[in-house]
Amino acid sequence: MKLVYFNILILLVYFYGQVCSKPTVRNETIQNKHGNSTERLLKSRICYNDGDCSAHEQCRDRVCICVDGWVTQNEKKPCSYEQKSxxxxxxxxxxxxxxxxxxxxxxxxxxxxxxxxxxxxxxxxxxxxxxxxxxxxxxxxxxxxxxxxxxxxxxxxxxxxxxxxxxxxxxxxxxxxxxxxx
Structure with missing residues (x-):
């Protein structure tokens, strides 16, 4: 009986990992006010398709990244800042x-x-x-x-x-x- 509960627990953990986005850390190169490139770590979500990401993100290599023209200015709102042309x-x-x-x-x-x-x-x-x-x-x-x-x-x-x-x-x-x- 304990083995059944343990297997159910393993399955729940597995499906939770598949359904919910887990934060991961990735590097992003941005330019600061003086135009110098800097690299910073961003928490992003693991994804399996574009539907797992926000409106201005795409799923690439199981990580949500910003589409061209959009950047992350506020860590709480990824890819919410549109760059000027x-x-x-x-x-x-x-x-x-x-x-x-x-x-x-x-x-x-x-x-x-x-x-x-x-x-x-x-x-x-x-x-x-x-x-x-x-x-x-x-x-x-x-x-x-x-x-x-x-x-x-x-x-x-x-x-x-x-x-x-x-x-x-x-x-x-x-x-x-x-x-x-x-």
Whole structure:
């Protein structure tokens, strides 16, 4: 009789292991805020098919891993953070970058990215406003000041714009939460 109970217990343990996901530890390489790759251990679930994993995970080699474009930012919610697109950020920077659109796109409600976007707008507007003001007082010292301001703001805006392009295309421009672009 004890042998029957023991066999039933073994079967229950076996089926429990087959049905329930067991946590396991795996390595995942991520990029931090500075674009450097770091490796960290993540607890993940053993799986037998994609149905055992969450919405943005796939079952590979009996372990749930994130699908392309999704990363784990919070250990309690695996694969719940969608990465921003590198090409969308680049195109925004290319066409409306002088208005800080690329910084607003990547901000993720992070104050420093929003402030940088607003400052980029101010630098670009400073270039345009000083252009108008320089035309008003052509012969005065105020006109010379605004012409100088226009040149400096134009140079600063162009350098910032070009730097953003290079950072985005090189993959060293993370989003507001420090996650690399896909």
């Amino acid at each position: 590198k090409w969308t950020a680049f195109l925004l920077s290319l066409f409306v970058g002088s208005f800080g659109a690329d910084w607003f796109y990547l901000s993720r409600s992070t104050a420093k990215y929003i402030v940088a976007g607003v400052f980029k707008i101010l630098v670009s507007c400073g270039c345009c406003c000083s252009m108008l003001a320089a035309g008003c007082g052509k012969e005065s010292s105020i006109g010379a000041f605004f012409r100088c301001l226009r040149v400096l703001a134009g140079i600063a805006s162009s350098i910032w714009w070009l730097t953003d392009w290079i950072r985005i295309l090189a993959g060293s421009f993370p989003d507001g939460n420090g996650i690399a672009l896909k």
